[in-house]
Amino acid sequence: MRTIPIITARERTESKVICRQHVFSAVLAPMREQLLAGGGIVFTDSNVVRLYQRQISRALEGVPVFVMEAGEENKNETTLFALLRAMAEAGLRRNSTLIALGGGVVGDLGGLAASLYMRGISCIQIPTTLLAQVDSSVGGKTAVDFCGVKNLVGAFKQPAYVYVDRVFLKTLPRRELRCGLGEIIKHGALSRPLFEKLTSAPDLFDLGFLAEIVPENICVKAGIVPKDPLEKGLRRCLNLGHTTGHAIELSSGLSHGECVLWGLLFESGLAARHFEADARFLQDLKTLCFSALESRERPTLDLTQALRDKKNMAAGEVTLTVPVALERYEILRLSYAEYERELREVGKRLC
Ligand SMILES: NC(=O)c1ccc[n+]([C@@H]2O[C@H](COP(=O)([O-])OP(=O)(O)OC[C@H]3O[C@@H](n4cnc5c(N)ncnc54)[C@H](O)[C@@H]3O)[C@@H](O)[C@H]2O)c1
Numbered sequence: 001m002r003t004i005p006i007i008t009a010r011e012r013t014e015s016k017v018i019c020r021q022h023v024f025s026a027v028l029a030p031m032r033e034q035l036l037a038g039g040g041i042v043f044t045d046s047n048v049v050r051l052y053q054r055q056i057s058r059a060l061e062g063v064p065v066f067v068m069e070a071g072e073e074n075k076n077e078t079t080l081f082a083l084l085r086a087m088a089e090a091g092l093r094r095n096s097t098l099i100a101l102g103g104g105v106v107g108d109l110g111g112l113a114a115s116l117y118m119r120g121i122s123c124i125q126i127p128t129t130l131l132a133q134v135d136s137s138v139g140g141k142t143a144v145d146f147c148g149v150k151n152l153v154g155a156f157k158q159p160a161y162v163y164v165d166r167v168f169l170k171t172l173p174r175r176e177l178r179c180g181l182g183e184i185i186k187h188g189a190l191s192r193p194l195f196e197k198l199t200s201a202p203d204l205f206d207l208g209f210l211a212e213i214v215p216e217n218i219c220v221k222a223g224i225v226p227k228d229p230l231e232k233g234l235r236r237c238l239n240l241g242h243t244t245g246h247a248i249e250l251s252s253g254l255s256h257g258e259c260v261l262w263g264l265l266f267e268s269g270l271a272a273r274h275f276e277a278d279a280r281f282l283q284d285l286k287t288l289c290f291s292a293l294e295s296r297e298r299p300t301l302d303l304t305q306a307l308r309d310k311k312n313m314a315a316g317e318v319t320l321t322v323p324v325a326l327e328r329y330e331i332l333r334l335s336y337a338e339y340e341r342e343l344r345e346v347g348k349r350l351c
Pocket residue numbers: 045046047048051070071072075102103104105106108128129130131132135136137138139140141142143151168169171172173176179256
């Protein structure tokens with residue numbers, strides 16, 4: 001068991017990520033009385049409830065459970081208000097707790113509902129996907145997609161606790177593991193010890209290996225977030241691969257993690273063209289990304305979407321955070337025309 005404290009200067013609240021096993025019997029079951037007395041709700045999705053119904057009922061009998069239909073397409077205001085309604089109907093009060101049990105979609109929606117209900121109630125995150133364990137459940141960002149724009153409406157809401165249990169990895173399809181690997185490799189580019197583990201791993205998809213490196217990934221993100229809780233500067237390094245990744249995501253059928261992997265590949269190529277980059281590191285990063293992708297089929301890119309990325313502040317210009325060496329990144333600003341031309345060039349040499 002490992003506890004990682006996260007303190008944010010802004011909210012003066014402490015959030016703890018606890019990596020431990022037996023979350024149903026050792027964490028949730030002992031909370032049942034308190035949840036029944038103080039009011040509490042479990043928020044999850046249709047896939048998670050299908051897989052873990054027995055454990056949920058056994059640990060939390062009598063506690064209301066609200067189940068959303070799984071999928072990013074349901075991370076919207078309709079589900080948000082349906083959840084808020086369920087919270088009101090369950091009689092939740094100011095001292096009640098929402099337990100978000102699921103992947104990043106459940107975590108983002110649940111966190112936002114907890115931040116809105118009675119101007120904020122306590123939230124516990126139990127991330128069940130690899131991506132949610134290493135990324136989305138840490139850092140306090142919550143949101144729903146709105147008016148066709150991803151994460152347009154959201155809030156910063158630190159969960160009181162995040163419980164990370166490796167048991168959930170066992171039921172994840174390989175594609176969901178790959179999704180988490182996108183963020184894990186991104187973290188690796190920011191942390192030497194993690195990068196060394198990744199480059200020497202015989203099988204990136206091995207569940208034992210992944211469970212071992214989850215806490216280290218949380219530490220990478222947890223080390224960055226408190227220094228920049230509102231995403232004004234330093235936290236930008238967590239955007240490695242993401243600007244190009246988002247453009248790919250909006251124009252291909254690939255998952256977020258797959259797009260981040262392609263984004264890292266493209267943006268490494270841009271780094272090599274614009275900065276004095278460490279060629280050996282970029283080669284190792286490329287090898288890692290292709291091992292996680294298990295495919296060299298290049299996705300389509302619709303660059304008009306990249307310019308809509310809300311992190312690109314200046315109109316007509318694309319701002320990217322690119323990896324230049326292990327634990328080092330640079331900010332690269334390109335006009336739209338340059339970005340398009342350069343990506344085409346990089347793409348030719350990529351596969
Ligand atoms: N808040 C943040 O800082 C942050 C960071 C990164 C991503 N995100 C958000 O996270 C979301 C993506 O998260 P995700 O990849 O976890 O997606 P997701 O929540 O949709 O989960 C992916 C799929 O896995 C299923 N699933 C969940 N747990 C499972 C388990 N243990 N076994 C089998 N199936 C399981 C889900 O039902 C879903 O079908 C996006 O909406 C993204 O915007 C947020």
